[in-house]
Amino acid sequence: SQTIHQWPATLVQPVGSPLSLECTVEGTSNPNLYWYRQAAGRGLQLLFYSVGIGQISSEVPQNLSASRPQDRQFILSSKKLLLSDSGFYLCAWRPPGSREYFGPGTRLTVT
Amino acid sequence: GENVEQHPSTLSVQEGDSAVIKCTYSDSASNYFPWYKQELGKGPQLIIDIRSNVGEKKDQRIAVTLNKTAKHFSLHITETQPEDSAVYFCAAVSSASKIIFGSGTRLSIRP
Numbered sequence: 001s002q003t004i005h006q007w008p009a010t011l012v013q014p015v016g017s018p019l020s021l022e023c024t025v026e027g028t029s030n031p032n033l034y035w036y037r038q039a040a041g042r043g044l045q046l047l048f049y050s051v052g053i054g055q056i057s058s059e060v061p062q063n064l065s066a067s068r069p070q071d072r073q074f075i076l077s078s079k080k081l082l083l084s085d086s087g088f089y090l091c092a093w094r095p096p097g098s099r100e101y102f103g104p105g106t107r108l109t110v111t
Numbered sequence: 112g113e114n115v116e117q118h119p120s121t122l123s124v125q126e127g128d129s130a131v132i133k134c135t136y137s138d139s140a141s142n143y144f145p146w147y148k149q150e151l152g153k154g155p156q157l158i159i160d161i162r163s164n165v166g167e168k169k170d171q172r173i174a175v176t177l178n179k180t181a182k183h184f185s186l187h188i189t190e191t192q193p194e195d196s197a198v199y200f201c202a203a204v205s206s207a208s209k210i211i212f213g214s215g216t217r218l219s220i221r222p
Contacts (some may be wrong), residue, residue: 065198
């Protein structure tokens with residue numbers, strides 16, 4: 001069966017520090033992968049999606065970036081965090097035309 | 112661009128009563144409509160879904176209806192219980208790589 005992992009589960013970082021969140025998927029190949037952000041009490045905002053290695057589409061301009069160095073690995077990064085980057089970050093994968101499978105999420109607090 | 116509108120944003124019902132959440136989508140190419148339940152601090156989990164060739168689907172206390180002509184779909188929860196309290200998201204999926212989420216409904220069940 002397919003499994004999706006995210007780490008770390010929680011992270012507290014100072015403003016201006018770098019960020020690296022990792023997501024890996026098991027039990028599938030060539031998945032569509034997604035990064036979402038959810039601010040407190042808000043809905044899901046799609047940040048990036050990838051349909052293959054090295055293929056990244058950005059939905060919202062910001063100081064975040066994403067990379068897909070391997071088929072089942074998706075990384076969310078920032079060179080300098082802002083206070084507004086705080087939130088709950090969710091990685092997901094989805095077979096074409098089907099449901100989304102979400103990871104457990106990373107709660108990021110920028111201080 | 113494509114969007115999904117979800118109402119209400121908050122809903123409080125007496126335990127045992129029914130709850131209804133409604134969504135409207137704009138992309139006529141959407142053909143799959145999942146509903147997710149998100150509990151505090153966790154990633155969204157699929158609770159029910161419906162495809163465009165079906166008008167209604169039921170799973171125990173949960174049902175979803177779809178009116179493709181009007182581009183409306185709804186979630187119905189009957190005999191609500193305290194464990195139904197959570198945030199619920201609707202979504203619309205087309206043959207493209209993106210899934211569009213509604214803004215979420217915070218459902219509270221009063222004992």
